[in-house]
Amino acid sequence: MTVVAFALTAVPAAPVASALPGAQPAGTVSTPPDGPAQAWLVADLDSGQVLGSRDANVPRAPASTIKPLLAMVVLDHLNPNSFARANASHTKVECSCVGLVPxxxxxxxxxxxxxxxxxxxxxxxMLADMLGGQRAAVAAMNAKAQSLGARSTRASSPSGLDGPGWETLTTPYDLALIYRQALKYPLIAQIFQAPTASFPGKTLHAQNELLSRYPGDFAGKTGFTDLARKTLVTAAQRNGRRLVVVLMYGSGDLYGQAVDLFDWGFGQPT
Structure with missing residues (x-):
């Protein structure tokens, strides 16, 4: 495990980030709590300072936590009020699904x-088709990741699903970069904060349990595949300070680990 400080603006070359241009010393901090996720990171969303991490630069499958990367690409290219009609091909996918009706x-x-x-x-x-098809959407996702400095990220599907011979890879460091930028999009931030939302034929309920379980939580995305195991990225604020926690390759209660890391992180000096 490492406890380091650096700006989330460039990808470190070494497996463990400890010195980057513009890095500031973190000072003496207590050891952050560990948990069931084998790789994790906690960072200040606004300053970019990483407060603690384990295997933060080791590429792993993110499962659905990569979806905000697609969301940014969508908002870079599509009007939020534009519409299209679903077809049967959109529903032929391993679920979780929102339940589109052709x-x-x-x-x-x-x-x-x-x-x-x-x-x-x-x-x-469906969003990938609106961007010109899955191949075009994935290419745009990878270009977006590179533009953000998330150079260890390689998307292979718009959803984060993996398949034989192809897989999506990223790191806790890169996911922190991606979410830091995604939350600057007002619509993405609004969606993440909402406990419910209207949808044709139903009401959506946010899967992020920390919205109600942890005071100050304002964003979160879970994921699971056999390759990725459990993953979670979530953000919370307290006394004007905003932190992001990234958990990858986990099992058990990742929400509990996120709570412990938030409590530890908010207790660290700025």
Missing amino acids: GQAYTTSQLLAGLLMVSGNDAAN
């Missing part, structure tokens, strides 16, 4: 709510 029209903002609140893989497929 022939039904959905706006971009509705699909983003389905993508981020309930991890709809069918919504990811």
Whole structure:
């Protein structure tokens, strides 16, 4: 485990980041709590200072925690009020799904709510088609990751699903970069904060349990595949300070680990 400080603006070359241009010393800090996720990171969202990490630069599968990368690409290219009609191909995907109905029209903002609140893989497929198809969407996701400095990230599907011969890879460090930028998009931040949202034929309920379980939590995305195991990225604020916690390759209660890391992080000096 390492406890380091650096700005989330460049990707370190070494397996453990400890010195980057512009890095500031973290000072003496107590050992952060560990937990069931084998790789994790806790950082200040605003300053970029990483307070603590384990294996923060080791590439692993992120599962659905990569979806905000697609959401940014969507908002870079599509009007939130534009709409399209779902077709059967969008629903032919391993779920979790928001439950698209072929022939039904959905706006971009509705699909983003389905993508981020309930991890709809069918919504990811439809948004990819609206961007020109899955190959074009994945290429745009990878270009976006590179532009953010997330150079260890390689998307292979719009949803984060893996398959034979292809897998999506990223690191806790890169996910912190991605979420730091994604939360600057007002619509993404709004969707993450909402406990519920209207959707054609139903009401969506956010899967992020920390919205009600941890005071100050304002964003979160879970993920699971056999390759990724459990993953979680979540953000919270307290007394004007905002932290992000990234957990990868986990089992058991990742929410509990996130709570422990938040409590530890908010107790560290700025």
